[in-house]
Amino acid sequence: MNKIIGSVGRNGKNLPADVALIQKLLNAQKIPGQVTPLKVDGKMGSKTISRIEVFQKKILKMVLFDGRVDPDGRTFTKLVGSATEPETxxxxxxxxxxxxxxxxxxxxxxxxxxxxxxxxxxxxxxxxxxxxxxxxxxxxxxxxxxxxxxxxxxxxxxxxxxxxxxxxxxxxxxxxxxxxxxxxxxxxxxxxxxxxxxxxxxxxxxxxxxxxxxxxxxxxxxxxxxxxxxxxxxxxxxxxxxxxxxxxxxxxxxxx
Missing domain, CATH: 1.10.530.40 (Lysozyme)
Incomplete structure (x- = not known):
């Protein structure tokens, strides 16, 4: 089951396992203009924060995007719900x-x-x-x-x-x-x-x-x-x- 313990992104707790899951979920999204996958390493950096912001802006159509994913927030719910299944x-x-x-x-x-x-x-x-x-x-x-x-x-x-x-x-x-x-x-x-x-x-x-x-x-x-x-x-x-x-x-x- 996909879930995170703490918030991920800007000013988040950024626990390694949580960060890795968000990186994986972001890579599973079809985000316009985003071709290069994030490195799934559990380390929070500017590229991961930027990808969260792009997801919030282009997919969620958020006007005030914060670059953070909260456990029960809208961004996480959408990430989990819209992630494409890996090809087998x-x-x-x-x-x-x-x-x-x-x-x-x-x-x-x-x-x-x-x-x-x-x-x-x-x-x-x-x-x-x-x-x-x-x-x-x-x-x-x-x-x-x-x-x-x-x-x-x-x-x-x-x-x-x-x-x-x-x-x-x-x-x-x-x-x-x-x-x-x-x-x-x-x-x-x-x-x-x-x-x-x-x-x-x-x-x-x-x-x-x-x-x-x-x-x-x-x-x-x-x-x-x-x-x-x-x-x-x-x-x-x-x-x-x-x-x-x-x-x-x-x-x-x-x-x-």
């Missing part, structure tokens, strides 16, 4: 979005020199967790190629190459009609847990069939269960799963 389509017709790409890059972080993914330490010899670029796991046979590092452009090229199989897995394994943000969230999840794990997961079963019998009461629980490293709950993975779920469920693209 077969996963095979989706591509990983620029917003998803940028978020995944910020999560994985660029490393132009090899490091041990298990410890975060720089390395000069190959180890099992040897990593470079945007989360590229270096095979033993690849070590001579990457041991002296790579450029940022090479890292980006490697990232795109690495990403393709994960995108294709989501495109081929998801049979339900989904939105762009749902597709992006599943690509980011799959990139982290692996293609085989995603293919065999309760997440995929429940996305394809909401009535599927699994060990979990709902899709959110199944998604967030992927928060363990070597059998132990990992704080970083817990936060990552929440960020992915926010993309899937709310269309909020924000790193923790």
């Amino acid at each position: 389509k077969n996963s095979d017709n989706h591509e990983f979005s620029p917003m998803g790409m940028d978020l995944l890059k910020s999560i994985e972080q660029l490393a132009t020199m090899p490091y041990d993914d298990q410890t975060g330490d720089d390395i000069t010899e190959w180890v099992k967790g040897a990593t470079i670029g945007y989360g590229h796991l270096i095979l033993n046979a690849e070590w001579p190629k990457y041991k002296y590092g790579i450029t940022q452009d090479e890292a980006l090229e490697l990232f795109h190459s690495d990403l393709t199989p994960y995108v294709n897995t989501v495109k081929t394994k998801v049979t339900a009609d989904i939105t762009q943000n749902e597709f992006d969230a599943m690509v980011i999840l799959t990139f982290n847990i692996g293609r085989t794990a995603f293919t065999n997961s309760s997440v995929l079963k429940m996305v394809n069939n909401p009535y599927a019998t699994t060990a979990y009461t709902n899709l959110e629980a199944a998604w967030k269960a992927w928060n363990k490293s070597q059998g132990v709950v990992n704080r970083g993975l817990t936060k990552r799963r929440q960020a992915e779920w926010d993309i899937f469920n709310k269309g909020i693209y924000q790193k923790w």
Whole structure:
């Protein structure tokens, strides 16, 4: 259910979750002259305030527009009532979005020199967790190629190459009609847990069939269960799963 706790906009409380919801609702509007979507990051800024004002002026026809959305106010009621539903389509017709790409890059972080993914330490010899670029796991046979590092452009090229199989897995394994943000969230999840794990997961079963019998009461629980490293709950993975779920469920693209 769409609701905000406090006011959003000029002189508002501007709680991050409330701001993100208003940004998402504004992006769902067809406002004349407003083509570029707002960044859904939960941060109040001049662009969000300006978009609220334009909505009030052009859609609500308000003479005295204040750039603020109140929980029980006219602006919020109209935003919720007139928001267009996100387009759903077969996963095979989706591509990983620029917003998803940028978020995944910020999560994985660029490393132009090899490091041990298990410890975060720089390395000069190959180890099992040897990593470079945007989360590229270096095979033993690849070590001579990457041991002296790579450029940022090479890292980006490697990232795109690495990403393709994960995108294709989501495109081929998801049979339900989904939105762009749902597709992006599943690509980011799959990139982290692996293609085989995603293919065999309760997440995929429940996305394809909401009535599927699994060990979990709902899709959110199944998604967030992927928060363990070597059998132990990992704080970083817990936060990552929440960020992915926010993309899937709310269309909020924000790193923790």
